[in-house]
Amino acid sequence: MLLKVKGLKVKGDGKEILKGVNLDIKKGEVQALLGPNASGKSTLAHAILGNPRYKITHGEVVFDGKNITKFPPEKRAKLGIALSWQNPPAIKGVRLSLLLSNISKHKANESLLKNLSEREVNLNFSGGEKKISELTQILSLRPKLVIFDEIDSGLDIKKIKEFSMIIKKELVDKKVSVILITHSGEVLKFLKPSLINIMIKGEIVCRQKDCKKVLETIKKYGYEKCREKSTLLSEG
């Protein structure tokens, strides 16, 4: 197992957000995490990366056999965990090319970046440009596990397909594990996860292997019904 999240309880701003989450990801596996807004999906991603804003009050995170629960974010990044942020912050005065040369010895994918490399990191970037910036950074890091937080938000279907194909070619085909966080599910049509996790109010309420069936069920009943329909969305 590459990542093992065991009974994770997390507080943010003093409020309990995650209420005992379990998650296992194998090497090279693609999983999805679906849920309505504010269900705790991003909190889980940030907690796995060690964002100090979120406090783990219970449980542990094990990566590549190491208990990393108390590791600082930079140590987790160096072990090979990367997060593509949903809304990455702008960093004034720092060119993207400088950031890329600092985070990795590996040359960044110039064809992906186009004219972004000499611009200040995420400053006045459009939604699509932010995703390109995030993806380029992630690829430069050569990670073992990548969490994409809402990679499909703000992108049209053509762009979602384009990004998905890059993720497949550069990560999935190279046996990098991927967690796709989404609430629309569009990206799942192209990246075919082996397991869908549904999160509601800080808990993973069900898991299912059949992506199409899950999306149909969500469309039909809504997320809120998932807990009730957990027999339908049973453990795969």
Place this chain on the structure above:
Amino acid sequence: MVTKNVEKKAHYFQRDNKIVNLSDIKGVEILSSKDAWKKYDWVKRHFSSKPIEGYFIWVKEQISFPLVSCLLLASHNAKQNLQNLIIIEKGLKVCLVGTCTSAKKTLHGTHKAQGKIILKEGATLDYKHSHSWGEQDILESNYLFLLGKKSHLSYILNLASSPKKFNMENEMIVSEKASCDFKLKGIFNLTRGNIQDRLILKGKDSSGQVQLRMAVKKKSKVSAISEIRADASGKGHLDCQGLLVEKGSSILLEPRLTCNNKEAQITHEASVGKISEEQLNYLRMRGFSETEAIKLIINGFLKV
């Protein structure tokens, strides 16, 4: 700290109170201020008193390379008391690279500089001025920039490492159709700093902008009063920003706009803030240590 490269390149190089090099350049007269005082009567009105030390640079013809000056504190308790005068003749375009620095961190030196920079009609000066001091040094600096008609000044002062006391006053007087771009940026460490600058739009259609960027660390207290005064129909903008890096530091930022002409347009923006936790965490998730991330954010902030 001064590099061997700057020492070699400097057309005027002073170590403590001794002039080490004074270059002979065609079209440029470089003298000690003391000698300039003796040689030219007209020079006397530009000094507040008879100079003891300092440089006189008079650019009379177009040159194709940057002029380099270096003022170095090299000995323990060294005290410099400089009066500098730079004159750029009509229509000339000049680049000046100035370094004021201390050779070591713990010299307890004093660098006191008073100066006047005169740009005659249509002249352009691109002045890159860097300061780097030891933590026990004292700096006192007072400069007046006189910008003649249709002249242009681009001045960047970069404080790479700050002294114990940093007192700096600058006044820029801008004539008709002249423009001034004044930038001061620095990292203040264990420093008591006082910065005062005033841009005076004196002539019709004059323009100018002042940008201050101060990153304040380790119990430093910095006060900056920055003013634009419009006496004529000019345009000016003031942009002052402070970054409080550590607890126990403080910044007093006072932008001032004084408008004495109804045709003038002067504006300002000012802010003081701390390093964003979000930026810090973002960079740490990219593998930067907290210290490296702070350094990167500060360097970005200081880029103006």
